[in-house]
Amino acid sequence: MIIQLCYKSRMEKSVLVFIAAPVMGHLAQSVQLAKLMLEKNNQLSVLVLVMKVPIDPEGTIKVQNIISGCSVERLHFHHLPTPENTDNWSSNRGLFMNQLVEFQKPHVRGIASKIEGLSGFILDFGTATSIDVAEEFQVPSYIFCTSGAAYFGLMLHVQSLQDDHNQDTIELFKTSEELIVPSFVQPVPISVLPTATTDKLQWSVRMRRYQYYRKPKGVIMNTFSELEDHALNSFLKDSAYGKSGLPQIYPVGPILNRSEMNLKNHSQISEWLDKQPQNSVVLVSFGSLGSFDLDQVKEIASGLEQSGHRFLWVLRRPPTEKGGFPAEYENVELVLPKGFLDRTASIGKVVGWVPQLAVLSHPAVGGFVSHCGWNSILESIWCGVPIATWPLAAEQQLNAFQLVKELGIAVEISLDYNEAKEHQELVRAEEIGKGVRDLMDGKNEMRKRVKEFSEKSRAAVQENGSSHLCFENLVQTICSGS
Numbered sequence: 001m002i003i004q005l006c007y008k009s010r011m012e013k014s015v016l017v018f019i020a021a022p023v024m025g026h027l028a029q030s031v032q033l034a035k036l037m038l039e040k041n042n043q044l045s046v047l048v049l050v051m052k053v054p055i056d057p058e059g060t061i062k063v064q065n066i067i068s069g070c071s072v073e074r075l076h077f078h079h080l081p082t083p084e085n086t087d088n089w090s091s092n093r094g095l096f097m098n099q100l101v102e103f104q105k106p107h108v109r110g111i112a113s114k115i116e117g118l119s120g121f122i123l124d125f126g127t128a129t130s131i132d133v134a135e136e137f138q139v140p141s142y143i144f145c146t147s148g149a150a151y152f153g154l155m156l157h158v159q160s161l162q163d164d165h166n167q168d169t170i171e172l173f174k175t176s177e178e179l180i181v182p183s184f185v186q187p188v189p190i191s192v193l194p195t196a197t198t199d200k201l202q203w204s205v206r207m208r209r210y211q212y213y214r215k216p217k218g219v220i221m222n223t224f225s226e227l228e229d230h231a232l233n234s235f236l237k238d239s240a241y242g243k244s245g246l247p248q249i250y251p252v253g254p255i256l257n258r259s260e261m262n263l264k265n266h267s268q269i270s271e272w273l274d275k276q277p278q279n280s281v282v283l284v285s286f287g288s289l290g291s292f293d294l295d296q297v298k299e300i301a302s303g304l305e306q307s308g309h310r311f312l313w314v315l316r317r318p319p320t321e322k323g324g325f326p327a328e329y330e331n332v333e334l335v336l337p338k339g340f341l342d343r344t345a346s347i348g349k350v351v352g353w354v355p356q357l358a359v360l361s362h363p364a365v366g367g368f369v370s371h372c373g374w375n376s377i378l379e380s381i382w383c384g385v386p387i388a389t390w391p392l393a394a395e396q397q398l399n400a401f402q403l404v405k406e407l408g409i410a411v412e413i414s415l416d417y418n419e420a421k422e423h424q425e426l427v428r429a430e431e432i433g434k435g436v437r438d439l440m441d442g443k444n445e446m447r448k449r450v451k452e453f454s455e456k457s458r459a460a461v462q463e464n465g466s467s468h469l470c471f472e473n474l475v476q477t478i479c480s481g482s
């Protein structure tokens with residue numbers, strides 16, 4: 001693999017190394033970004049370094065599918081070694097990933113030192129601490145933020161409160177109701193902050209990572225200026241994010257997960273969708289990691305029935321190991337309320353996985369109950385489909401706040417958390433049914449807005465669109481080595 005790459009790099013002047021995060025949503029975006037860069041410049045080749053999560057066989061299969069479905073000239077993949085014994089590693093997913101990134105540093109160094117014509121690194125924002133290795137090679141590094149600009153601003157802001165103003169942010173979050181963040185128009189309720197920024201356990205590791213966000217030559221963002229103009233403008237204001245400056249920001253999105261845009265291999269889904277009236281179906285899906293216990297599954301089923309709307313529901317069972325990946329049920333009937341599949345046979349379908357971008361593009365789909373992962377948001381916007389928000393983890397609550405309150409392209413499903421905010425309380429069928437009805441029946445204004453954003457998202461990546469121009473500038477800067 002490396003030998004082949006050295007040979008190629010003699011003809012192709014520069015080699016870019018991507019250090020991807022081992023999560024499907026992130027990896028798919030990195031691969032798509034790499035493809036677009038290769039299209040732009042035929043002197044370039046890309047080596048994507050892939051980390052395997054040892055406890056996550058299902059996730060690894062999804063990652064492997066993206067890689068094997070991607071045969072592109074000048075795009076190479078290399079699997080970093082899997083750590084042999086992770087018994088003493090953290091059971092917290094965020095901390096585990098951090099340990100994995102640290103473990104891989106010497107391996108990244110070993111590979112990079114063998115590459116002729118190494119011209120730079122592109123690091124997923126989850127692997128940002130690998131900049132240490134990139135710096136040893138004295139080539140530019142760029143961070144790729146696979147979530148929104150507003151969230152990126154929040155991370156920078158929290159870190160600057162801590163480092164520049166000596167604020168004990170954990171304490172601040174305990175005693176305040178809301179936080180003014182430069183990347184958000186409205187004050188952000190403390191209750192929607194990602195646990196990673198408020199959680200004591202992860203806090204120091206996170207803060208260290210956020211410091212690294214200021215170090216690269218540039219930050220590539222999967223967003224577009226027409227969607228997040230406020231956040232992107234906030235990065236241009238002097239000292240908005242504290243004393244240490246910011247790198248150049250490149251909003252080049254939406255970069256969509258094209259690995260899941262084909263309905264051809266999913267004939268049952270496509271034949272069913274083809275029979276449904278336009279805009280009549282609500283897609284219910286919670287990303288690659290979302291799953292529920294049996295009580296919640298039953299409430300969702302009843303909620304969908306109560307809503308009276310057509311639905312396509314992606315349902316998977318929780319992972320068997322902590323930190324693992326949800327898998328498909330062998331017999332889904334066993335976890336659904338008795339007779340549910342028969343009663344809803346004419347209006348609904350329950351499946352284990354959908355090619356999401358293709359489904360959202362189908363004219364029958366008119367709404368999306370979503371966990372608000374950033375990819376799902378961009379896909380929904382691209383297709384002009386409004387969302388009912390049901391965030392589960394990571395920065396999803398913050399994204400939901402942004403969609404509902406700042407962008408006006410979503411309705412909220414009302415959720416409750418236990419006092420320590422460690423887990424979400426059971427969401428009752430009535431709330432789910434109401435959320436689906438609000439989404440599908442009401443608010444023409446919201447539907448109009450999301451259609452407008454859809455048009456803007458497509459225009460942004462067309463010739464001379466905002467993201468297109470920014471992308472040209474980025475590739476030119478990378479390839480000129482300036």
Ligand code: UDP
Nearest residue numbers: 032036253254255256257258458461462463
């Ligand atoms: N494009 C992009 N990022 C992506 C996918 C597409 O910048 O992740 C650009 C692509 O180069 C083209 C435009 O978006 O200029 C439209 O892409 P395509 O025709 O594939 O999308 P469609 O409108 O058919 O969904």
Ligand code: UDP
Nearest residue numbers: 025257260287288353354356373374375376
């Ligand atoms: N996805 C899909 N089919 C599914 C579930 C997810 O194609 O049944 C894709 C989805 O289109 C998106 C990605 O997986 O591109 C999930 O990324 P997102 O950021 O929305 O959420 P995450 O999985 O990272 O929580």
